[in-house]
Amino acid sequence: MDYQKNAHGTYEFDLSYISEGIIIGRGFGSWNLEAATQWFNKQCDIHKEHLEGSRWGMLSDARKWELCTPDVTEYFDWTVQELVKIGLYREAFLPSTNIQKAIVSHYGEKVKESQRKIEYFTCESAALEWLRLELKPIR
Template sequence: MKYQEHGRYTICYADNILFVEAFGRWNKELAQRYCQEIEAIITVENPPYWGLFGDCRDWEMATPEVWAEFDRCYGWMVKHRMIFMGLACNSILFKHFIGQVVEHNPEDQASGGQFFSKEFDEVREWCHAQLLNYRGSDL
């Protein structure tokens, strides 16, 4: 049975950063569309490297099926040259679940790692620093 999507998000891509915002409680249907949209954007843009910067401070968690979709999507993103993931989040539980997603993909790890903070500006600065470090090492 197909259910109506719950929750919402925004996504934009610029300067090798995929910026996402997540709101509300998510179900599998929304997570699938979210991951499909990320895959479409990265496939079209085809960046040589990129990072994910997420604002999840207004996200209210998800059904278990969402995490399975995130496991798959994380592996796909790393295989398509995602080098880091920085997330602004208020929940320790959210950080734990994202850590589980990373652990479920042991062969697929973002080379720049992950960073979590409640402070949006701190995450933004970290993401930009990761890009500058990577560009510097790529010269």
């Protein structure tokens, strides 16, 4: 498993790839635009190394992630659209609050014309099982 951890001030993240076409991302702390940019760049690096040319899934674990500055929210609007362009097909999201769920739902509205689908979970194993089932027919 490719394990990356980046700490800078009040934020951290861990992005890793597992062989079933799934990127697992875990956010920690409160993020600024620098953190969000590093997060997006690492996702693109993993995609390029392991998933280029295929559809893929993302497990986004936000249970220890705190909210972010407004510029990060705007940036995430753009990044979701860019990730869909490079094959993001399914996303399983583990929120810690309803506010997080509402914010992520907003990103989904920006890419309704795509085949991207997002589901919300409270259990990581159920989220991974759903991603594996969703990705199986296309792999």
